[in-house]
Amino acid sequence: MSTEGKETNWRTWLVLALVAAVIVVALQNSQEVKVDVLFLTVDAPLIVTLLAAVAIGAAIGYAAPVLRRHRRAERGD
Numbered sequence: 001m002s003t004e005g006k007e008t009n010w011r012t013w014l015v016l017a018l019v020a021a022v023i024v025v026a027l028q029n030s031q032e033v034k035v036d037v038l039f040l041t042v043d044a045p046l047i048v049t050l051l052a053a054v055a056i057g058a059a060i061g062y063a064a065p066v067l068r069r070h071r072r073a074e075r076g077d
Contacts, residue, residue: 026050 029046 022050022054 026047029050031046032043033046033049035042035044035049
């Protein structure tokens with residue numbers, strides 16, 4: 001019997017729970033906020049700011065292991 005199915009199931013539930021939490025927090029925070037990014041100041045709904053931060057974090061979380069594997073493959077580890 002393979003344990004990979006159970007591991008994937010837990011990962012799926014964890015991802016779904018995190019997505020649900022992000023949606024709940026984002027929907028409860030729809031007021032307009034001032035956002036300073038480097039030399040740019042923007043007025044944006046907080047929901048957009050939160051979702052952008054989550055998207056950037058997800059992209060970094062996905063890209064970091066991929067780049068690490070690529071570098072190890074190039075070195076021959």
